[in-house]
Amino acid sequence: MLPLAQGLLKFSHCQRDVFCSRVPPLCPICGQSVVASWRLEEAPVHVPCPFVNGHREKCSFLVKPTRGEFLGDYDGDSDLHVGITDTSGVVYHYNETGVRGDTLGWEQCVSVPLVPPDNYALIDQWDGYLTEHAASEQWLPHRYSERDHNCCSFALRFINRILSLLEKPPLSTTQFTERFVLPRTRRASKYLSVCREVSQHGFYAVHREDR
Ligand SMILES: [Zn+2]
Numbered sequence: 001m002l003p004l005a006q007g008l009l010k011f012s013h014c015q016r017d018v019f020c021s022r023v024p025p026l027c028p029i030c031g032q033s034v035v036a037s038w039r040l041e042e043a044p045v046h047v048p049c050p051f052v053n054g055h056r057e058k059c060s061f062l063v064k065p066t067r068g069e070f071l072g073d074y075d076g077d078s079d080l081h082v083g084i085t086d087t088s089g090v091v092y093h094y095n096e097t098g099v100r101g102d103t104l105g106w107e108q109c110v111s112v113p114l115v116p117p118d119n120y121a122l123i124d125q126w127d128g129y130l131t132e133h134a135a136s137e138q139w140l141p142h143r144y145s146e147r148d149h150n151c152c153s154f155a156l157r158f159i160n161r162i163l164s165l166l167e168k169p170p171l172s173t174t175q176f177t178e179r180f181v182l183p184r185t186r187r188a189s190k191y192l193s194v195c196r197e198v199s200q201h202g203f204y205a206v207h208r209e210d211r
Pocket of ligand 1: 014
């Protein structure tokens with residue numbers, strides 16, 4: 001399924017959006033030549049991949065499967081792991097071994113930027129805040145609890161510290177998940193299920209969304 005990540009296309013025919021990795025000469029629904037009847041708005045477009053290389057994302061919240069990668073391994077229900085990047089793409093995250101700073105392993109993530117790119121004052125201080133947060137005793141290995149003191153607690157407590165610096169109210173876990181995480185992981189799941197269909201059947205067609 002992996003090659004699809006680089007090349008998921010969408011075109012319109014027969015009132016449907018047809019997803020594929022390569023545009024076929026004939027429409028898989030009606031069997032007519034695909035190109036002959038094309039209007040501009042029906043021409044193929046590249047579907048952007050919802051995953052980014054987390055090590056290239058500054059000051060961001062990252063989500064990835066605990067094991068494996070989204071493309072190929074994620075079934076929509078697998079455990080997810082989260083972390084926060086510093087200004088050079090090192091990912092700080094908390095697990096049963098304590099806080100780690102990874103320079104590898106987060107190449108395929110869903111990313112949520114946490115700082116407006118023009119907030120230089122905050123960006124300047126970011127790495128200091130993050131290493132200070134990571135060094136806190138509350139993130140010692142023995143404090144870890146998969147249920148309620150985990151990677152999300154680590155990330156969210158840091159995000160709330162940043163929010164308080166910006167004089168904004170803190171977020172509960174639910175608020176954070178619903179506002180920032182779920183919309184993106186839903187989009188990622190949808191993308192993955194389209195990739196799966198395309199790799200199994202060569203194409204995937206849905207009735208066209210109104211536009
Ligand atoms: Zn057709």
